[in-house]
Amino acid sequence: MSVSVRTLTASGRGGISVLEVRGAQAAERLGRLAAERLPAAGTFALMHLRDAQGELLDQALVLRRASDAFELHLHANPLVVDRVTDALVPEPSQAAVASANVEERARRLLPTAPSEAAARMLLDQAEGALRRGWSRLDPAAASFDAELAQLLERGRVARFLLEPPRVVLAGPVNAGKSTLFNALVGTERVVVSAEEGTTRDAVHERVLLGAYAVELIDTAGERTLPGDQNLPERAGQELGRSLRAAADLVLWLVPAQGPRPRAGDAAAAGSNSLVLLSKADEGEADGACDGTPALSVLRDPEGARASVAASVRRFFDLPVEPWEAGSAVPFEDGIRAGLGELAVARGVQAARDLHAKLGHALLDGRL
Numbered sequence: 483m484s485v486s487v488r489t490l491t492a493s494g495r496g497g498i499s500v501l502e503v504r505g506a507q508a509a510e511r512l513g514r515l516a517a518e519r520l521p522a523a524g525t526f527a528l529m530h531l532r533d534a535q536g537e538l539l540d541q542a543l544v545l546r547r548a549s550d551a552f553e554l555h556l557h558a559n560p561l562v563v564d565r566v567t568d569a570l571v572p573e574p575s576q577a578a579v580a581s582a583n584v585e586e587r588a589r590r591l592l593p594t595a596p597s598e599a600a601a602r603m604l605l606d607q608a609e610g611a612l613r614r615g616w617s618r619l620d621p622a623a624a625s626f627d628a629e630l631a632q633l634l635e636r637g638r639v640a641r642f643l644l645e646p647p648r649v650v651l652a653g654p655v656n657a658g659k660s661t662l663f664n665a666l667v668g669t670e671r672v673v674v675s676a677e678e679g680t681t682r683d684a685v686h687e688r689v690l691l692g693a694y695a696v697e698l699i700d701t702a703g704e705r706t707l708p709g710d711q712n713l714p715e716r717a718g719q720e721l722g723r724s725l726r727a728a729a730d731l732v733l734w735l736v737p738a739q740g741p742r743p744r745a746g747d748a749a750a751a752g753s754n755s756l757v758l759l760s761k762a763d764e765g766e767a768d769g770a771c772d773g774t775p776a777l778s779v780l781r782d783p784e785g786a787r788a789s790v791a792a793s794v795r796r797f798f799d800l801p802v803e804p805w806e807a808g809s810a811v812p813f814e815d816g817i818r819a820g821l822g823e824l825a826v827a828r829g830v831q832a833a834r835d836l837h838a839k840l841g842h843a844l845l846d847g848r849l
C-alpha cells in the first residue's frame with residue numbers, strides 16, 4: 483500500500499490522539515491537506531489540516547520521523563481523528579484491512595480487547611505466536627491431527643474471549659436477579675427491593691467472570707399479571723423474553739425455598755438455559771442441591787461470583803485459563819475456517835499445498 487494510517491493512541495476522547503502516517507505516498511497525501519511546508523525528517527511543525535473543500539479539520543503537530551513516516555498529534559476527538567484519517571486515505575478500505583498481515587490485525591484488535599486475558603492473547607499473536615504455530619504445522623508429521631485439533635480448540639476459546647457471550651439473568655419475580663446482577667457488576671447498578679416486579683427495563687453491563695468478559699443483562703421477573711392492561715411490567719417481561727431467545731446463555735434463578743422448575747417450565751424449555759438456586763441461605767440446605775448450583779449472594783457475594791463463573795465456563799466448556807502465554811491462537815474466523823479446511827484435506831500432498839496457500843492468504847493477507 484502506498485500509504486498506511488493507524489492510530490497509535492487508545493481511541494476515545496482525551497487530550498491528544500497520535501496518528502502514524504507512512505508509506506511512499508505519505509508526504510504527498512499530507513502535503514495536500516496543509517498549506518504549510520512539511521517539516522524535514524527529524525523535525526516537527528504546527529500545521530493546519532484542511533479537507534478538499536478547504537474546511538479546517540484540525541491544527542496538528544506534525545512530526546516527521548523519516549522521509550516517508552510521520553506522526554500527527556491531533557486533538558483527541560474521535561470525529562476529528564476519523565475525518566483526518568478519511569482525508570488522508572480517501573477510500574480506506576476493507577482491502578487495506580484484509581491486506582494487513584496477521585500481526586498487524588492482532589494489534590488493531592488490541593485497543594478494544596474485552597479483558598486482560600484477551601489483550602495478552604492478542605499481544606502474543608501480534609508478536610508472531612500464530613505465525614510460528616502455523617509454520618510448525620507439518621501435514622506429514624504424526625502429530626499433525628492432534629496439533630490441528632489443539633489449534634482449533636484454542637480458536638473456539640478465543641472467540642469467547644474476543645466476543646463476550648450474552649448472558650441473561652431471568653426467573654420469577656423476587657428471585658434475586660438484580661441482587662446478583664449488582665454483585666457481578668461490583669456496584670449498586672440497579673434497584674433491588676422486596677417488592678415483586680421491581681425491574682422492568684433490561685439493563686446491560688459488561689462484567690468479568692474470571693478471565694472471561696460477558697455481556698450481562700438483568701431483566702424483569704416472570705409472574706402472571708392481572709387482566710390484559712398494557713402495563714409497563716408486561717412490556718418488560720416481553721422484552722425479557724426476546725432477550726432470552728437471543729441469548730447465548732440464560733441463567734434462570736429460582737429461590738431455593740420455592741418450587742423447583744419442572745420439565746416444560748420456561749427455565750427448562752430453552753437449550754440455552756441453566757437453572758441456579760438463589761437465596762440458598764433461606765433454603766433447607768445450603769450448597770449445591772441435586773447438582774444445581776446454589777447462591778447466597780447477600781451472605782457470600784464472592785462465592786456467588788465464583789459459582790456463576792464456574793457455571794458459565796461449564797456451559798460453554800471453557801478452561802479456567804483461556805490461553806497459555808506464547809501459544810498460537812487462531813483469533814479470526816477466517817483463520818479458523820482455514821484450519822477447518824486443512825483438517826478435512828485428503829492426503830499429505832493436498833494438505834501441504836493447502837497449508838502453503840492458506841498461510842500466504844491468511845497470515846500475510848494476500849487474498
Ligand SMILES: Nc1nc2c(ncn2[C@@H]2O[C@H](COP(=O)(O)OP(=O)(O)OP(=O)(O)O)[C@@H](O)[C@H]2O)c(=O)[nH]1
Binds near residue numbers: 658679680779
Ligand atoms: N436472604 C436472601 N435474600 C436475598 C438474596 N438475594 C436477594 N435477596 C432479597 O430478595 C429481594 C428481591 O431481590 P431482587 O434482587 O430485587 O429480586 P429480582 O429477582 O430482581 O426481583 P424483580 O426485579 O422484582 O423480578 C430483596 O429483598 C433482596 O434483598 C439472598 O441471597 N438471600
Ligand SMILES: [Mg+2]
Binds near residue numbers: 660661674680701702
Ligand atoms: Mg430485579
